[in-house]
Amino acid sequence: MSDDLRQAVRRILPGVLADLKALIRIPSVSADPGAAPELRRCAEMTAGLFAAAGAHETQILDDIEDGRPTVLAHFPPPAGRPTVLLYAHYDVQPAGAPSTWTNPPFEPYETGGRLYGRGSADDKAGIAVHLAAIRAYDGRPPVGLTVLIEGEEEIGSPSLGAFLDRHRDRLAADAIVLADSESFAVGVPAFTTTLRGLAACVVEVRTLEHGAHSGTYGGAAPDALTALCRLLATLHDDHGDVAVDGLVTARCPTVDYPEERFRVEAAVLDGVPLLGSGTVAERIWAKPAATVLAIDAPLVANASNTLTPVARAKVSLRLAPGDNASSAHAALARHLHEHAPRGVRVEVTATDSAQPHVIDPRGPVYDAARRAYRDAYGNDVVDIGGGGAIPFVAEFAAAFPKTAILVTSAGADPACRAHGTDENLHLADFEHACLAETLLLNELASGQGSR
Template sequence: MTDDLRHAVQKVLPGVRADLEALIRIPSVSADPAAAEDLRRCAEQTAQLFRAGAAQKVEILDDVPGGRPVVLAGCPAPPGRPTVLLYAHYDVQPTGDPDLWSSGPFEPHESGGRLYGRGSADDKAGIATHLAALRAHDGRPPVGVVVLIEGEEEIGSPALGAFLDRHRDKLAADVLVLADSENIEAGTPSFTTTLRGLANCVVEVRTLADAVHSGTYGGAAPDALTTLCRLLATLHDEHGHVAVNGLTTSRPPQTHYPIPRFRAEAGVLDGVTLLGSGTIAERIWTGPAATVLAIDAPSVPEAANALTATARAKVSLRLAPGDDAVRARAALAGHLRDHTPWGAHVEVTEAEIAQPYTVDTRGPAFAAARRAYRQAYGADVVDMGGGGAIPFVAEFAAAYPDAAFLITSPGGDPAGRAHSTDENLHLADFERACLAETLLLAELAH
């Protein structure tokens, strides 16, 4: 059976690769209000791809106010067989400055065994992996399948809870496969077993009624930008530990992550000290992190010799598994209010959250998955943590507490530059991921 499925996957891969490139060409940036038509176009294109030999029923659901269109596809379960939900998302991150890309962000191209383009790894490769697995089974997999492709994961899936409430019966499954993570390194199949959460705030400080001459008033009147910088500096202690009180830590999977490798993969410059203490796994998988995502202030080319009256920043916390995003966001907001210097007026707006999650790796579904991925990659699966958040996991776990969760890579690895310029997909691992998911459906049938 394995050889037959290998042949079937090889047969469908050229078409799936072309479909992936077509999806990458659609600039489906969920954070951009002007991209609404592109998001809908990407949902419609995704639905059409699943109609082409992958699923027996396909629909686009757009009935949650404020939500993006959701593609739902499926194949009914044969008698006595379980149902598997396959998840991915079609929305992508903003590109940043297009001039920093080696080629157009939405013009896919191959180089050095990698496919470049925004969304190539995160997460249109996940869509393509699901397509490959279903097409390899001729649209009639040996288990029931529900495919859910959403369009707002990159902005925290704000409408997902309402969507789950409205369509709970359609989404019921015994096993959930989220192809939205990465392998710990190319060629090594990896299951993400812990996910950090997310808690964001926007802070604005005001020190003056209006901007005033820096020579006439500087030295006595505080400017808002310096005030903001001093406030943001309180997020860490001198060693780089997060200084927000009340955040938790937990234990990471027992997978070694060498410091030199982390420095190379993160692009840390020579001489720059890493933040915090403990192992890399503890710092990036199961410990909190604080990041200043953006600052609103005068740009350098447009700067005047004036004291800034108002300055604003967006601050993000990554939360350890076991923490609570609502409580942590309140702690962050309280820290920003309590540490604003010089009596400056401060306004804190609590923003996006996502709950952390720890996967229970016991049970027959995980055993079947380890067999399937071992056969596809020729290597044993390793467990790893995820530094980022996937809001869907905690939402779905609350709705379906008895389901097994598999968080897999559709070919992404640390060199894939997800969320950065020159995002790319390791094509050999993408092919292995397609085979692994195809074998997984067969394994779960037994």
């Protein structure tokens, strides 16, 4: 059966790749209010693909206030077989300036064994992997399938919790596969078992009622930009560890992540030391991280000899698994108020928030998945952590607390540049991911993964 399915995946793969490229051509940027027609177009194309693949029922649901269209497709289970929920998302990050891309971001192209284009890895490949598994069985999968493709993951899935609550009965499953993570290395399958959360804010520092001449008043009157820089510097200690009191440090998955490899993958310049203490894996998966994402201040080209009266910055605080986004927001605000230099006025406004999450990778569903992925990749599965926040994982866990959840990669390797310029998908690993999910459905159908 494994050899037959391997041949089936190879047979349908060219068509799946063609459909993936068609999806990439749609600029479905959920953060852009003006892109609503493109989101609808992408949802309609996605629904059409699953309907053509043999879905018994396909819908585009728009029944949550302020939510984006959600695609739901259903393949009923053969008698006595379990049902699996497959998740991915069709929305993408903004592409930024097209001039920074080697080729236009929404014009997919292949080179060097990779497929380039915005959404190629994150996460239209996830849609394609699910489609491949269904087509490998000629539209008659050996288990029941519910396919959920959302359109707002890149803005934090704000309405997903309400959607899961409203449609809980229709989404109930014996296993959940969330295809929106990264692999640990090319050719090595990985399950993400811990995820950091997020507590972000905008901090504003004010020192003067209005700008003042830097020559006439400088030396006595404080400028807000210098005060803001001093305040932001207190976020880390001398070793580069986060210095905000009240945050959690978690237990880290046991993975050897060499510093030399990390420096290459993170594009760290020669001679620049890494931040923090502990192993690389501990620093990026199990400990908090504070980053200054942006500063509002006069541009160098437009600067005058004036003391800046007000300056703002956006601070991103990544939270270790086991922490709480609400309490972390409070701890960050408290730190910024208490460390404000010389009593300057500080205002902190909470922005983005996401709960961290820990998955127990044990039980028959995980056993079945490890067999399927080992067979597909030729290597054992590695359990890894996720440094970025994926809020929907906690939402699914809250909605279905007794259901095994697999967080997998659709071929996105460490060099995929998700969210960045020249985002790409490793095509050999994409084929591995398609085969792995196909084999997983067969494992679950045979009862090897029943709870």
